[in-house]
Each structure stands twice: as structure tokens, then as C-alpha cells.
Amino acid sequence: MATQRQEQILAVVRVHGAARVADLVESLDVSDMTVRRDIAELARAGLVRRVHGGAVAPDAAGRPTDEPGFDAKREWSGPEKQAIARAAAASVEPGQAIALSAGTTTYLLAELLAADVSLRPLTVVTNGLRVADVLHHAPSSAGLEVILTGGVRTPSDALVGPVADAALANLRVERAYLGVHGLDADGPTTPNLAEAATDRALMASAAATTVLADHTKWGVVGLARIAPLDEVDTLLTDDALPDEARRRLADLPVHLSLAPLGAAQ
Known part of the structure; x- marks a missing residue:
């Protein structure tokens, strides 16, 4: 058996x-x-x-050039991602213009934003096809503006490349919420070179950046570095983050926020 x-x-x-x-x-x-x-x-x-x-x-997520598809990544660390998404949603205020990168955690955040009419008006810039789709199908679209960059589609349903980068260069938002493939003390990473460049453009469009990364992503390193951690304002992860990671992050100029896994219930 x-x-x-x-x-x-x-x-x-x-x-x-x-x-x-x-x-x-x-x-x-x-x-x-x-x-x-x-x-x-x-x-x-x-x-x-x-x-x-x-x-x-x-x-x-083991080799630097691996890029799993959206549906595969969606199955990983569900409760952690839900807790992080809830904590991120709590930081959004009505009247803001924000940016969401592509990714499964940002998708969960988009679901919460789509359902919460108390956050209207709200403008969301995104290079994520799945993120844009869930916002487009919000129960009520009144006061919700979605701006989708163009670009070349990746296996994770991100739009990347010069078209996306140019679109982001002309926009300014209050905060970017960035989903990432991996993370260590040197900063967030992705397997896709073009996606790393577009993520940097997304960060540059924002007055502040919050990286959303569940604890299983600590120590995972993709091919392309997105940015050093000193360019990230907040790292929002879950409270299962290992003690070793917490010690490393304590010495870095990034605000560490731990979402309780109970928040995913």
C-alpha cells in the first residue's frame, strides 16, 4: 500500500x-x-x-534558469501566500495608485483588492496577465482602474521586455508589490533576464517597494538579480521564516514584516 x-x-x-x-x-x-x-x-x-x-x-525552483509556469507555482505554499496577501492588502489605502508585478502571491493580493470595494477609488498598474484578469472581473469595477503594460509573455504569465519597460518608465505609483522567484541576503531574483529588467522598471516607478516572498523562497537563487535588498523598503514574508534568515535580515536596511500563518484561515 x-x-x-x-x-x-x-x-x-x-x-x-x-x-x-x-x-x-x-x-x-x-x-x-x-x-x-x-x-x-x-x-x-x-x-x-x-x-x-x-x-x-x-x-x-532549484536551478537558476528554471521558470515554472503559473499553475505549477500556484500549488506551492498556499497558506503562506494567502497570509502574505492579506497582510499586503491591509497596507493598501483608498485613492492610491499602486503596482503589482506578475506572480501567484500578487494574484492572491489582486483577488482581495478586487473584492474590497472600500478601497475604491484605486488604480493598479500591472505587468501580470493573471493579475489584470482577476481585477478586470471584480464584482464591482466602479472606481477601480487597471493599467496593463504590454510586452512579451513569459511562462509565468508576466509581460516583460522593452514595451513593458517603456510603459512603466512613464508612470508613477505610491508602492510596488513585487512577487519574486527567490530571495537571499543579496536580494530578490528571477530565472528570466527580461523579467528582472521589467521588475526593476516597476520598482523605479514606485515611491516604495514591498517584496512578497513566502519563507520557502529564502535561499532560492534565480539567474538574474532584480535588485539589492537595500533598494527594497519592506520584505513581507510569513512567520515560518527560518531563524537564520531573520538574523541575516536584521543586519540589512530593509523592514521585515512577518505575516502570521493564522491570517490565512
């Missing part, structure tokens, strides 16, 4: 890029502890990589 369960878990990871413990408990009709044991066995064999709340493909 254990072998059969592990084969099913592995099949989910191979198809979707990730598997959540909660989903596996339901589909396999076994306990949380059993699923976690199976994931641990698969991880020891090098077939998956354990992350908080589940498992991902062994090379997911």
Missing part, C-alpha cells in the same frame, strides 16, 4: 509540479501523518523535494 500511495503522490507531482498534503489526505483517504511519511520517503529517494505543506518536483 505504501508503494502504491507513493506512486500516486509522485504522479501528482510530475503532472502538476507540486502536491499539497491536504489534497493528498483527501484523495488517498489516509492520515496527514501517513502522507508526510510517504513524502519523506520520496524525498530521501530524491524523487520529490519537501516544502512546507507538501512536495514539489526535485528541481522545482
